[in-house]
Amino acid sequence: MTDSDGTPHQGSAAPDGEPVYADRVYRSVPGVISGVLLLAVAGWLTVDAVLSGSGRTPWVALATIVVFAFPVIAYTLRPVVRADDRRLLVRNPLRTVSAPWAAVEGMRAGYSVELFAGGKKYQVWAVPVSLRQRKRANRQASRSAAAGDPHASRLGSLVRPNVPVLPGAPDPTRAWSDQVVAVLLGMAERNAARPDATGEVTVRWCWWIIAPTLVGLVALVAVIAA
Template sequence: MTESDGKPDPGRAASEPQYADRVYRSVPGVISGVMLLAVAGWLIIDAALNGTGRTPWIALACAPVFCLPVAAYTLRPAVLADDRRLLVRNPFRTVHAPWATVEGLRSGYSVELFAEGKKYQVWAVPVSLRARKRAGRAAARAAAGGDPRASRTASLGSSLRGTKPGESDPTKAWSDQVVLTLQELAERNAGKPEAAGPVTVRWCWWIIAPTLVGLITLITFVVVL
């Protein structure tokens, strides 16, 4: 949006996010989801085209029952963050949390978001204990070598200010790095007027409803046909 003289509209520019969404998702989860969907699609199409009797109908009814949940748990989860809000997209619901409502994030056996007195799981950032152990060994080696950054890796209460944006820290597991980055964004943006508002939760009915319909159809075909 520009004014008549071609200069940017200052009112609109002030309300725009200072940077695009930062998107976090599990790459191994996406890859496994694509592979599962490819195998399932091949099996379902083969059964629908070459099956006999009730097999084609059962195969078609299985498609939404299997494919939609797989897509929901592997392809859909994502975390998006800008200077106004944190958006957590889980398999069956989406949590929109303005930074002013974010009370904290925790990375234990899973990543959890705390906002307005409630706890929400963050599916898009899985915790790998193996990666955490590997990062701990890297931190120990860095400390032995005199790396000053290693002293900040003992707990999740530390900051990523010693790491440049976009730079991977080998002394922290990926999930812990994401949590620290989001905590820093929450602290930086919580006081902004555009970061205020209530937490909203939306259920993903376009996945839930077809899955339930497909399940009912599948049971009907199995029992009746």
Template structure:
């Protein structure tokens, strides 16, 4: 006797659960400043490379590699990715991956900081601007003064709140994501740190070459 058995269907995701790609946070001003500094470095070092004599072009080339590596590390590389399972912080020389369950806190004081796995990490991609905070405070004061007695400030979902600095808004969003996702089975685990050797190696090699060339006169 033969019997057939219909396999159980694969589990389907909960239709009521929102799905979204990783959110990313990075400083637009930092990127713009990095691009400007790269252009200046290419202009100055490029002139020495093509017009210099003796060891000057080689020294200029080593200096250019060093400068480009550092500028890219501190201005173009930093970014913060926040998904449903983890927070990934890409700093100049290392990348910190923290499952939401391992996130102990986030703070925006004089810098933006992540507390996870018993350690503290800076979020280079989300710089704190005291000027932006003062400007937001003035905007908030004007809004309160113009509002009716007892009125409260509100903002549309997804809109930028001009009464709060950008770094403070980012920290609030990350705290909300941490609280919402920390109990997920897929959000458990340990904090991992990976050094960015693709940035460190060229910078160190260029520095050594520059020192050798300068020592040789």
């Protein structure tokens, strides 16, 4: 596994002599923290309603927590991006996209991160775009350029996110989402010709999120209407 800045951990050499890197894993840490906090507050309110409520209140609280908890899990804890030498796996709130590198046509970080693969476009929920962070990175790059920093030329990669990021510490002149897109595009270019990186894009729906939410919604409506 790698850190959130995309720094790879180099392993032993592969049989063909090339270095082997651990999978890169990206997720939104603020999203995970907010999800945990929301679930903790919802759990506390539900327990209080079940223990101290009367009449239909406990049943309404139990149905509500199901309708609330699963979407929170889907949109905060579930999203992740995993990349290895063979494929890119994008786990979004309600579905999982698995794209072999040969099928990846491009990625773009605009107002959100988008994956183009197999002739379709997919949102990448695990890598949110922060316009505030991007503006801050732009200011840092401008200051570096004004100070004569030889690395300030990387400012151009802010508008051309397909420029690879060199392994190392996070780049303060680039937003995190731009760095992630650059790393993944570099992996796509590097691994697209591998014989084990071919195939079709597959999409799987997350029914363990969808089904309980729908059941809880039906139960909530039934309890309220009873």
